[in-house]
Amino acid sequence: MTDPNLPERIGVVPEPALPQHPDVPTWRMATRDDIDAMHSVLLAADRVDHPTWTTPRQDVADSFELPHIDHQRDTVIGFTSEGTPVAVGSVFLHPSRDVRVQVELQGAVHPDVRRRGIGTQLVAWQHDQALRRLAEVDSPLPGVVKAYAEGRNDDAAALFERRGLQVERWFSTMERDLTAPADERPAPDDITLVPYTADRALDVLEARNDAFRDHWGSLPSQREGWLKFVEGPFLRPDLSTLALDGDRVVALCLASVNEDDWDALGASHAYIDLIGVVRSHRGRGLAPAVIARSLRAAADAGLERAVLDVDTESPTGANALYERLGFVATARERALVRRY
Structure with missing residues (x-):
């Protein structure tokens, strides 16, 4: 039955x-x-x-x-x-x-x-x-x-x-002062770090969906919504980083800038929308490598802070990684769910 x-x-x-x-x-x-x-x-x-x-x-x-x-x-x-x-x-x-x-x-x-x-x-x-x-x-x-x-x-x-609906997860907003220098986090010798470019939009979508398949609450991003995001006015390709294994995108750190939020936060800043590593390449230090490059790029652009959100129970230990990279939790949000 x-x-x-x-x-x-x-x-x-x-x-x-x-x-x-x-x-x-x-x-x-x-x-x-x-x-x-x-x-x-x-x-x-x-x-x-x-x-x-x-x-x-x-x-x-x-x-x-x-x-x-x-x-x-x-x-x-x-x-x-x-x-x-x-x-x-x-x-x-x-x-x-x-x-x-x-x-x-x-x-x-x-x-x-x-x-x-x-x-x-x-x-x-x-x-x-x-x-x-x-x-x-x-x-x-x-x-x-x-x-x-x-x-x-x-x-x-x-x-x-x-x-x-019941609370199933808490997420933390974390901030980092960009006046503090980001540590060098070199990628493995067979990996190349490059800025995001529009010609890789669908390759990055594929990597994003692979990287987030085992994240709580995540569903595959669809082409239409993805292109609205990456082709929109806020994504900053120069502050975003891709890790390439040959031509394949195996890790990503995408950052955006919305100057309307600067007064609210009290500082110029970049928001890190997505950080992910495809499952076949985890455990090789790619996440800290792409984040560190994006942090340096944001600091070089004259921005004062970086902001991101993270699942406090992430199976990848992301919140602990961000703390090691100098991020500090400043606010929380809860996700409520009802299942049928």
């Missing part, structure tokens, strides 16, 4: 009713014309929840270009009687079906109207829509609903927990 597929496990899920709240009389689904409205809510929330970085408007705009995202179906916005956007919630079904079917909940309530029950209504809609999306996928794979809450935002975590 085979295990039931997701529609049988979850059951019939009707289309969820839009949230209702006396302070937010208008709720509707998002369109491309709402990019600025969505961004304004996320930006206001960012400044309170994690004041060292903010969501770029470009990220919101790019999400309307991705084939697996349908905001008119999966993103709701709430407005006050004056027409001010104060809440936004999205439900994104990940396009990968390799190991599980995953839906991620994203969004925020404007800090000026929090603790009034608006978040309760928003998360209820998101959760029901997430179940509906999972139930539409006829697959025997596990189903996952996933959300994140900043370490300081216990209220958001509590809202997700009331819907059955």
